[in-house]
Amino acid sequence: MAMATDIGEAKTQTAAPPAPKRKPRKAAGRWRITAYQFGVLLALIALWQVGLWTGVLRPYIYGTPLGVLQSFATQIANGTLIWHFWVTAQEVVLGFVIGCSLGSLAGLLLWLSPLWAKILHPYMIALNGVPKIALAPLIIVWFGLGMESKIAIAAIITFIVAFLQAYKGTQEVDQDLIRLMKSLGASQWQTFRKIVMPGSVPWIVSALRLNVGFALIGAVVGEYISAEAGLGYMVYYSGQLYDLNSVWVGIFSLMIMALILEAVVARIEKLLDMEV
Amino acid sequence: MSLTQETVLEADEARVVYNEDSDTPVEAVRSISLDLRRGEVLALVGPSGCGKTTLFNAIAGLIPLQGGRVSVGGIEVEKASGHVGYMLQKDLLLPWRSVIDNVTLGLEVRGKPKGEARKIAQELIERYGLAGFENSKPSGLSGGMRQRVALMRTLAFEPEVILLDEPFSALDFQTRILLQSDVKRIIREEGKSVILITHDIGEAISMANRIVVLTNRPATVKTVHEVPWGDEVTDPVAVRDRPEYQEMFSKIWQELELAPRH
Numbered sequence: 001m002a003m004a005t006d007i008g009e010a011k012t013q014t015a016a017p018p019a020p021k022r023k024p025r026k027a028a029g030r031w032r033i034t035a036y037q038f039g040v041l042l043a044l045i046a047l048w049q050v051g052l053w054t055g056v057l058r059p060y061i062y063g064t065p066l067g068v069l070q071s072f073a074t075q076i077a078n079g080t081l082i083w084h085f086w087v088t089a090q091e092v093v094l095g096f097v098i099g100c101s102l103g104s105l106a107g108l109l110l111w112l113s114p115l116w117a118k119i120l121h122p123y124m125i126a127l128n129g130v131p132k133i134a135l136a137p138l139i140i141v142w143f144g145l146g147m148e149s150k151i152a153i154a155a156i157i158t159f160i161v162a163f164l165q166a167y168k169g170t171q172e173v174d175q176d177l178i179r180l181m182k183s184l185g186a187s188q189w190q191t192f193r194k195i196v197m198p199g200s201v202p203w204i205v206s207a208l209r210l211n212v213g214f215a216l217i218g219a220v221v222g223e224y225i226s227a228e229a230g231l232g233y234m235v236y237y238s239g240q241l242y243d244l245n246s247v248w249v250g251i252f253s254l255m256i257m258a259l260i261l262e263a264v265v266a267r268i269e270k271l272l273d274m275e276v
Numbered sequence: 277m278s279l280t281q282e283t284v285l286e287a288d289e290a291r292v293v294y295n296e297d298s299d300t301p302v303e304a305v306r307s308i309s310l311d312l313r314r315g316e317v318l319a320l321v322g323p324s325g326c327g328k329t330t331l332f333n334a335i336a337g338l339i340p341l342q343g344g345r346v347s348v349g350g351i352e353v354e355k356a357s358g359h360v361g362y363m364l365q366k367d368l369l370l371p372w373r374s375v376i377d378n379v380t381l382g383l384e385v386r387g388k389p390k391g392e393a394r395k396i397a398q399e400l401i402e403r404y405g406l407a408g409f410e411n412s413k414p415s416g417l418s419g420g421m422r423q424r425v426a427l428m429r430t431l432a433f434e435p436e437v438i439l440l441d442e443p444f445s446a447l448d449f450q451t452r453i454l455l456q457s458d459v460k461r462i463i464r465e466e467g468k469s470v471i472l473i474t475h476d477i478g479e480a481i482s483m484a485n486r487i488v489v490l491t492n493r494p495a496t497v498k499t500v501h502e503v504p505w506g507d508e509v510t511d512p513v514a515v516r517d518r519p520e521y522q523e524m525f526s527k528i529w530q531e532l533e534l535a536p537r538h
Contacts, residue, residue, distance in 0.1 A: 180368050183336045184433065185358030186385040194381070198372045 063244035068252075071245040080234075085253055088219055088230040091147055092257070095154020096215040103159035104204045107166025111196050112188065117167070128164055132157040132214070136221050145226050154218035158211040162204070169203025170196050205269050212261045220254065231257075284349060284469040285312040285335070285437050291343035292330050304330040306494035307344065312437065317463065317470045319480035322490030323532055328473045331495065332439050335471070336360045348436050358386065361435035365442045367426040369414040375425050376401060376410040382433030393432075400428045404462060420451040427459060431466060438463065440472045444479065456483055456512045477528050481521055482512035489531045499531055 045065050051057035052064055059067070075081035110117050136153050143149035173196050181191040223232025231250045238246035292305040304327040312318050322328050333339045335346055337356040346353045353359065361382070369378045379397035384390070401410055406424060414422055423443060430438055443459075444452045460483050463470050474480050480487045487501040504520050515521055 174366075174368070176364060176366055177368050177370075179333075179338055180362055180364075181385065182338055182356045183358070183360060183362045184382045184385045185356060190385055194384070195370070198370070201372070 060242060061244065063248050067245035068248045071243075072249045072252075075246070075249060081249065081253065084229055084231045084234045084250070085257065087147060088150075088223065088232065088254075089257060091150040091219040091222070091230065092154055092215045092261070095151045095218060096158055096211055096261075098151070099155040099158025099160075099215070100162045100208060100211055102155075103162025104166040104207065106159075107163040107168075107204075108170060108192075108197060108200060110167050111170035112192060124164060124167070127160050132160055133217060133221050136218070136225060140222065140225050145228065147230075150219045150222035150227065150230065153222040154215040157214045157218045161211050161214055162207045165203050165207035165210070166200055169200030172203070173199040201272055205272055208265050208268065209262075212258065212265055216254065216258055216261075281313045283311045284314045285347070285471070287311075287331075287335070287344070287346045289344035290331070290334060290341055290346055292327070292334050292339065293342045296342055303494040305334070306496045308490075308495060308497055309344075310488055310497060310500075312469050312471060314469050315464075315467050316485045317460070317472055317483055319472045319474060319484035319487045320490060321474060321477060321480045321487055321528060321532070322495060323492050324475055326490050326493045327495035328490065329441060332362075332441055332471075332473060335437070336362060336439060358382070358433065359436050361430035361433050361438045363423075363426050363430050363438065363440050363443045365444075365446050367414070367419075367422040369422055369425055369429075371414055374411045374413060375406065375417070378414065378425055379428045379432050381429055386433070396432050397428065400432055404428060404458070418451070419447050420455050423447065423455060424458070427462065431462070431468070436469070438468050438470045440470060442474055443472075445474075445476070452479075453512060459483070460512060477525055477532075478516065479512075480528070481524050482515040487524075487528065489528055501528065 048057070048062070049065055052059055052062070072081070110120070133153075135156060139153045139156065140149045143152045177195050177199070178191055181195055186194070219230070220232035220235075223230040224236045227233040231253050235247050235250035235254075238244075238250065287308050287310050290305060290308045291303075294302040294304055308331060310318070320328050320331070330339070334341055335348075335353065337353045337359070348359045351359075370381070373381075376394060376397050379400060380388075380390070380393040383393035383396065388396075398410065401407060404424065404427075406421065406428070409417065409421070414425065417425065426443070440459075444455055447455060456479060472480070472483060481503060485503060487503070489498045489501070490496070491498045501524060503524070505515070505518065
């Protein structure tokens with residue numbers, strides 16, 4: 001099963017901390033943009049339908065809008081879609097929370113030991129460069145076919161990203177601030193608590209953003225490889241059966257999940273921003 | 277020099293060399309001897325890159341000396357221990373802390389209870405015209421106000437010696453003059469002993485009691501000037517009207533010019 005290698009994955013870039021907020025747009029303008037956003041969606045569906053009518057697109061290769069709707073209705077009615085959605089959501093969220101919290105903590109703590117940071121440096125470069133999803137088959141072997149292995153894949157990938165970003169954040173703290181703390185007679189722990197930790201928050205938050213995507217990739221690819229439930233499993237299984245309408249239902253469901261998670265992270269971002 | 281005047285800080289042939297053990301050692305400070313009297317402002321003027329900041333770091337105990345000694349209150353400086361307060365060109369305020377919590381930073385490090393620290397900070401903030409901004413974040417303040425907060429932070433800590441490393445050079449001209457006069461007044465009122473690094477000769481003459489002119493790197497003391505008006509005239513703008521000001525200015529200017537350039 002070579003699916004894993006087909007999944008392209010962006011290298012973990014060290015995202016810059018978020019730029020200062022702009023003024024909120026006027027309500028009227030926002031509604032217009034929402035209207036256009038729906039317009040784009042409708043246009044794409046219309047284009048799809050026109051393609052089918054004119055024979056440019058074949059229904060058994062591309063699916064049909066109506067068929068997608070029907071498949072959606074059936075799977076909602078018999079509860080399978082909710083079930084798959086729920087399984088994947090748990091994998092993604094648990095993996096994300098475990099990976100982000102442990103990774104950020106480890107990245108921060110590494111600041112306390114420059115020696116270990118030096119020792120681990122080549123490993124960090126290697127981890128940063130490797131397509132982390134390549135670890136998935138191994139993790140499946142270690143953790144089995146159930147949800148645990150998907151949680152583990154999402155957790156390990158997000159751990160790496162959170163770890164690298166948090167460590168990078170500690171390194172970006174103004175050295176003059178650290179000098180200032182030293183001149184005040186501060187201990188290393190005081191400098192860590194009062195300067196390095198809060199100073200790294202923007203980096204940790206930007207890692208959360210990146211990790212929404214990585215957690216989804218981890219869980220879904222894990223399900224592709226081997227699973228009994230989940231949206232990834234549903235997409236893969238339906239693909240094998242040439243049930244393209246169900247594939248689309250799965251993909252759209254994943255998009256909705258991504259949007260929800262992004263919104264939650266944006267909320268967290270705002271909360272942290274207020275506190276910081 | 278009157279004998280009654282107490283020396284707070286003394287540098288005795290202090291020498292700093294970077295990478296001493298390597299093939300390319302860099303001698304930053306050759307030999308500096310100076311003394312800072314209690315309640316005085318001592319300005320260090322020198323060509324840029326002459327090792328002033330290195331000397332500062334050595335006084336603060338942030339880098340070791342390769343020769344000579346520096347002592348504060350008669351005790352030799354061996355490592356950073358909070359004996360000096362530091363104020364740089366960058367205000368180094370923590371953006372995530374409010375004004376009052378920035379002022380208490382040094383006190384927290386020293387382990388003062390939060391309530392007590394805040395009380396001290398609140399008094400300073402009110403006394404020096406930042407009342408009403410206690411809970412603002414630094415990002416909402418002007419450059420001059422931010423530097424004032426940085427000064428409050430330094431004062432709250434009550435160090436033996438305050439080191440000012442070009443604290444006004446990032447400000448526009450008017451703010452700079454205003455802040456110079458404020459800072460001068462405040463450190464007089466608080467009876468602080470201050471070493472001021474600057475390459476602005478006017479700033480040195482108008483703020484300091486004595487001015488030490490340094491040579492090019494590796495730094496040594498070239499000359500020491502005492503301002504003739506002592507503590508009589510404290511307004512930096514009024515000082516600039518004195519006839520001695522111009523005289524002193526051109527003298528120091530020439531001394532700096534005479535230093536060989538590489």
